[in-house]
Each structure stands twice: as structure tokens, then as C-alpha cells.
Amino acid sequence: MANFRKRGNKWYFQIYTGVDPFTGKKKFTSKGGFKTKKEAQMAAAEVEKEVSRVMG
Structure with missing residues (x-):
């Protein structure tokens, strides 16, 4: 599960x-450095997929 936060105008x-x-x-x-929360969510989903693949 990912946590999302906004720092200044970046997510x-x-x-x-x-x-x-x-x-x-x-x-x-x-x-970080994403313009929108949606971009951050998509990138987090890719990382979570990779972590679950490696951890099996």
C-alpha cells in the first residue's frame, strides 16, 4: 500500500x-516530482508490482 503526499506543487x-x-x-x-496525484498513483502501482514480483 502506498502513501501519497503533496510537497509544494508536486506529488x-x-x-x-x-x-x-x-x-x-x-x-x-x-x-517524487509528479505533477498530479494520478501520475504518482500510476508510478506507485508499477513499483508495487515489481516489489510483489521480487518478493514472490
């Missing part, structure tokens, strides 16, 4: 990607 997302096996800490991926 960004943050996605939980699992736990680091060495440190036990939560890992997140984030990316």
Missing part, C-alpha cells in the same frame, strides 16, 4: 517494501 509516494534481513528494520521506497 510523491512512499511504499513499504519489507524488512531488511540484516538489520530487521522496515524498508521503504519513495519517489
Whole structure:
């Protein structure tokens, strides 16, 4: 599940990607600079698809 926020006039997302096996800490991926929330949602969906493919 992704979180979406607006910074100034740009949107960004943050996605939980699992736990680091060495440190036990939560890992997140984030990316920003999107003009619209819809663009951020589409990019987040691609990242979530890739994460789920890798994590199996």
C-alpha cells in the first residue's frame, strides 16, 4: 500500500517494501516530482508490482 503526499506543487509516494534481513528494520521506497496525484498513483502501482514480483 502506498502513501501519497503533496510537497509544494508536486506529488510523491512512499511504499513499504519489507524488512531488511540484516538489520530487521522496515524498508521503504519513495519517489517524487509528479505533477498530479494520478501520475504518482500510476508510478506507485508499477513499483508495487515489481516489489510483489521480487518478493514472490
